[in-house]
Amino acid sequence: MVSAGTVLGGTGGIWRVLLESGDVVESSLRGRLKKQEELGATPRLSLGNAARAPEAMLKLAVGDVVQVTPDPSGTAWAISAIEPRRSKLARRAPGRAGGERVVVANLDQVLVVFAAANPDPHPRMLDRFLVIAEANELAARIVVNKCDLIAEDKARHTFADFERAGYPVHYTSVVEERGLEALRGAVRGKVSALSGPSGVGKSSLMNALFPGLDLRVGEISESVNKGRHTTVGALLHPLPGGGFVADTPGLREVGLWGISVREVAACFPELRPYLGTCRFADCTHLVEPGCAVREAVESGAVSRARWESYGKLREELSNSAMAGR
Numbered sequence: 577m578v579s580a581g582t583v584l585g586g587t588g589g590i591w592r593v594l595l596e597s598g599d600v601v602e603s604s605l606r607g608r609l610k611k612q613e614e615l616g617a618t619p620r621l622s623l624g625n626a627a628r629a630p631e632a633m634l635k636l637a638v639g640d641v642v643q644v645t646p647d648p649s650g651t652a653w654a655i656s657a658i659e660p661r662r663s664k665l666a667r668r669a670p671g672r673a674g675g676e677r678v679v680v681a682n683l684d685q686v687l688v689v690f691a692a693a694n695p696d697p698h699p700r701m702l703d704r705f706l707v708i709a710e711a712n713e714l715a716a717r718i719v720v721n722k723c724d725l726i727a728e729d730k731a732r733h734t735f736a737d738f739e740r741a742g743y744p745v746h747y748t749s750v751v752e753e754r755g756l757e758a759l760r761g762a763v764r765g766k767v768s769a770l771s772g773p774s775g776v777g778k779s780s781l782m783n784a785l786f787p788g789l790d791l792r793v794g795e796i797s798e799s800v801n802k803g804r805h806t807t808v809g810a811l812l813h814p815l816p817g818g819g820f821v822a823d824t825p826g827l828r829e830v831g832l833w834g835i836s837v838r839e840v841a842a843c844f845p846e847l848r849p850y851l852g853t854c855r856f857a858d859c860t861h862l863v864e865p866g867c868a869v870r871e872a873v874e875s876g877a878v879s880r881a882r883w884e885s886y887g888k889l890r891e892e893l894s895n896s897a898m899a900g901r
């Protein structure tokens with residue numbers, strides 16, 4: 577008998593799969609799928625972002641919806657099919673064609689958590705997280721926690737550019753139980769990945785929203801991760817009332833790798849209406865005359881800070897492209 581399930585996590589080829597019955601079973605990939613994975617064969621699946629990564633390899637990931645079959649012995653389960661993905665958060669490896677590692681499959685949204693204070697928010701770091709979400713074609717939601725520490729209008733001022741760009745922003749406080757109901761509603765029934773710097777209250781928020789969930793959240797610290805190419809895998813936590821939260825190695829870990837210089841402008845949603853309307857078709861939107869983006873910045877229609885952030889990220893990407901990375 578075949579059952580459908582969702583992959584919650586896995587180590588050493590053994591995957592934990594949540595079945596529709598509510599049971600969690602340990603499964604391994606059935607021979608044929610395993611072979612495809614080892615060979616890096618082109619999948620017959622139509623992946624969500626196929627246009628950008630047609631050569632994507634078939635690799636099972638947390639969040640994948642699978643079919644599992646019990647062995648005749650009845651003690652072990654085998655994953656016999658992987659359903660097509662509707663989205664993914666993937667780390668595109670530099671250089672190697674087709675090098676891509678899916679961190680989480682079938683995500684509905686990314687939640688980027690910052691603190692209103694302690695630690696102070698870093699809007700340019702948030703820009704970076706959002707670009708990574710956009711490059712993965714994922715919806716993003718911003719959570720500004722610890723709103724008890726400063727006046728809320730001050731926090732709203734800091735994040736006004738993001739609201740203007742169209743991102744939903746939640747102002748929360750775990751201490752004062754502020755904004756929690758709305759945030760709970762925003763994650764219910766969806767698959768969300770949680771990201772943001774450490775110490776902003778990600779674990780506290782999740783535990784306040786869903787007591788007893790006991791999340792192991794947090795970005796892998798940069799120092800721990802230095803020079804390492806493998807990562808701690810993501811884990812998917814089923815939420816009471818439906819949906820999942822993935823505590824991922826973090827968007828920072830996914831990084832800007834593989835995002836092309838040309839696509840970075842489109843990763844700023846408020847720039848999109850102007851793209852393609854500049855005098856020069858290959859406009860970088862940094863220095864050219866007749867640039868519609870720069871005109872929008874001058875007129876105040878587009879945030880100057882966000883545009884400067886765009887310039888920095890673009891420069892970073894073109895430097896790494898020139899270095900052949």
Ligand code: GDP
Nearest residue numbers: 721722749750751774775776777778779780794
């Ligand atoms: P994480 O690293 O993002 O998971 O952050 P934690 O959940 O571990 O929280 C870091 C620290 O911030 C802890 O000492 C929490 O008690 C504290 N904290 C979490 N949420 C809030 C909040 O809304 N207000 C205040 N003042 N402190 C908070």
Ligand code: ZN
Nearest residue numbers: 854859861867
């Ligand atoms: Zn331009």
